[in-house]
Amino acid sequence: MKGIILLLVATAASLVACGGGGGGGSAPSTQQATPKPDQLSATVAKTAFASSEACPQGGVTIDQGIDANRNGVLDPDEIFETQQVCNGADGGDGVVSLIRVDEIGASAQCTYGGLKVSVGLDASDDGVLDPAEISQTSYVCSVTASQTDGFSSLLDMEGEAAGANCAAGGQKITSGLDFNRNGALDTDEITQIKYICNGETPVVYQTLVSTSNVASNAQCPNGGVQIDVGLDVDQSSILEGDEVTDTSYLCNGQDGDGNISLVNIEDEAAGVNCSAGGKAILAGIDINQNQVLDSSEVMSTSYVCNGLDGADGEGSTPSSYFTVRTRLGESQQIDCPINAASDWLYQIEYFTIDSLGVGAPYQTCYSESCLSYNVGDGYRSESKSYGDPGCAQTHYIQNNCDAGAEWNGSECAVPTPICVDGQVETSRGCESPVTDCPSGQKIDDNQCVNIQYVDVTGDICGNYVEPIRVTTGQHFVTCDTVFNDRLLIEAGATLQVDRNWLISAGHGVDIVGSAVSPVIIESSPNNLDGHWNYFSFGGEVRLDYESEKFVGDSISYLNVSGYEGASTIESIGVSDSQIVADGSLTISNVLSINSIFDLNAATVRSSLIMHGELAGSTAPVVYSSLLTNSVQSTAQSIGLHGPYPIGVKSGFYRGGLFFNGPLKVNCYAEAFVQGNLDLAYIYDSNGVCITSDNVNPLPDKYAIYILEEEKHSIDSGASLNLEAYIFDKNGLVQPTEIIWKARYDVDGTYYDSGQIWTGRKVDISLSQKEQYEVYVESVNGQTDLLGPKSIILNVQ
Secondary structure, eight states, rough: OOOEEHHHHSOOOEEEEEEEEOOOOOEEEEEEEOOOOTEEEEEEEEEESSSSSSSSSSSEEEEEEETTTSSSSSSSGEEEEEEEEEEESSSSSOEEEEEEEEEOSSSOOTOOOOEEEEEETTTTTTSSSGGGGGEEEEEEEOEEEGGGOOSEEEEEEEEOOSSSSSSOOEEEEEEOTTOOOOSSGGGGGGGEEEEEEOOOSSOOOEEEEEEEOOOSSSEEEEEEEEEEEOOOOOOOSSGGGGGEEEEEEEEESSSSSSEEEEEEEEOOSSSSTTTEEEEEEEEEEEESSSSSOOGEEEEEEEEEOOOOOOOOSOOOOOOOOEEEEEEESOOOOSSEEEOOOOEEEEEEEEEEGGGTOOOOOOOOOEEEEEEEEEEEEEEEEEEEEEESTTTTOOOEEEEEOOOOOOESSSSSEEOSSOOOTTTTETTTTOOOOOOOOOOTEETTTTTTEOOOOOEEEEEEEEESSSSSOOOOEEEEEEEEEEESSSSEEOOEEEEESSSEEEEEOSOOOOEEEEEOEEEEEETTTOOOOOTOOOEEEEEEEETTTTTTTESSSSESSSSEEEEEEEEEEEOEESSSSSEEEESSEEESEEEEOOHHHHEEEEEEEEEEEOOEEEEEEEOEEEEEEEESOOOEEEESOEEOOOOOSOOOOOOSSEEEEEEEESEEESSSSOOOEEEEEEEEEEEETTOEEEOOOSSSSOOOOEEESSOOEEEEEEEETOEEEEEEEEEETTOOOOOEEEEEEEEEEEEEEEEEEEEEEEESEEEEEOSSSEEEEEEEEETTTTTOOBBBOOOEEEEE
């Protein structure tokens, strides 16, 4: 799916708060909320200026926005609000206006934290803006990267007659998301309406709006809609290129979750926020997807205030103007290296509307940028603005260090570790790492703490950002549903999907059904489509071999049916479950016990299936996985392939079929097909399958599976950690004795290294530089072993 991002290239409406005499300007500076990997940071830039129409004596411009491209600089197309704080008129000493920017954590104003911008008069004359002196406050909120996601964006434009919305007429612009994907913006899909009005007294030129689709460009990496606004100076009823005074973009976003941004404009009575009244602008994310900006969803509030009556002045900036932006080439005042990602210089010329662009501009400004060039273990971005009086005079440098690196004053470098190997740094000092927590807990600061779940007792729909617990009982899934934090489903919960919706939970899953009260996900009896789309579950899991239990994310007693799409389970333990559907399923890095997979198509990657069943109408595709003590009841043969190119996390790099029922197999890469009840069919034209002991009854032997790639290289004296799983015809074996050895080959003769290691897990260390075969020699005294029981180790 595609989402929309509304990027306003034009400067937003200004808020003017003029202080008393004495000046009160601030030096050019920028401040950003602490960057986090999964968030886009709120950013505020303060720039001194000489004069403007609103502030004849000059002042400070406060630009607010989100650093969407993460370059550490608030670029023009990232600004969504601009305020001006004015210097007072010349005269006797007076009270100075101050600006204060504070970083805030998660709060009612900003769900993910951000920046609080406060403005007021320094009544105490101590150079500090105290809380009692604050007269105006606004918030710039950080957002998650996924909050820019959704469906394709659409936009309609039509004429607006003179009336309540536009006193002299104008244009009505409606925008929204194409939920039904019919290419038209239907009434129930509209999420925002804006008006661009003709001037009133006098109306000299008609306002025109032109929209056009754009492919990938600097403003919209994923394409979108360009909105040009201007005055019909030549009265041709067509918006020509030289008549455009303002350009905005309604951008498609990257694949993701589906939330959109909303803006409400409300009347603001005269008071603390606006002394003469004005408008309050509330912005936020439609988290519950009801297309209404609820009070709990508001992420920032700013004000556009009515001006107070005052004396006429001279030399003000023209109120009606347009700009001409021209790229001149590469930066001139920034020393930008060749390896920079981008290097540009723009000239911005300001013309009055009355000039029609003829003659010299009344103001010329310049903006240059040098983005993303290497500085050690990181990169730097630099931007600079300058020009005539009244232009922004700024110079920003942002150093972005790679993970683990820090800025040392001249470059990004990895600091000397505080803790020794095998320990982690915590708020309490260096400690041995905590790797596992009980169900219902998570690791925080190297400690297990309880997860604070939010209970869902009714229908399930939309984008959930907090840990969610779906309670016992019946629930209808009424729209596409995404869980962006942990998901817990209690025993006895039934999820009935009423249309072709999807369910996605990729940040940790605990489904805790039981034999008496399983968890069920199925089509609703009233499902108009007759099926639902797909599910996707992801997490982290490992097998505690000795207890034969899963540690981490797990699914137990889950029954899934009725979907037709392509579902996935990634890095989760699955036990005592059934997935039966006409769709497909990919299981990757999964540990499965006592479960049935009956599907139209199944793909298995680097996973363990034990005491299970593969069923369905098509051939399962198996990449470097282990199927043991299980049954194949598919209509076609199992296809055995080598390791999947990416994403092996479970340790399963080689294919193995041990102690299963009758099999039909196609071998396309090396695999160990041994100890099975029978081979009903095998295709092995390349001779890559290793087959033996496929007899009835099952043999009384051990099968060894070493959890590593087949070939390794280490330095002399270094060590390699190896772990082996052991199986027999009854399942997993807890061995009383396991012996490892190493040997090397010289001209066809094997020589023993003379070293012996014991145990299921061993640290192999060899000093003589040879190519060794490291192997399990015996288990409980038995030496006739099956499976991938050895690796090749090159000691350098």
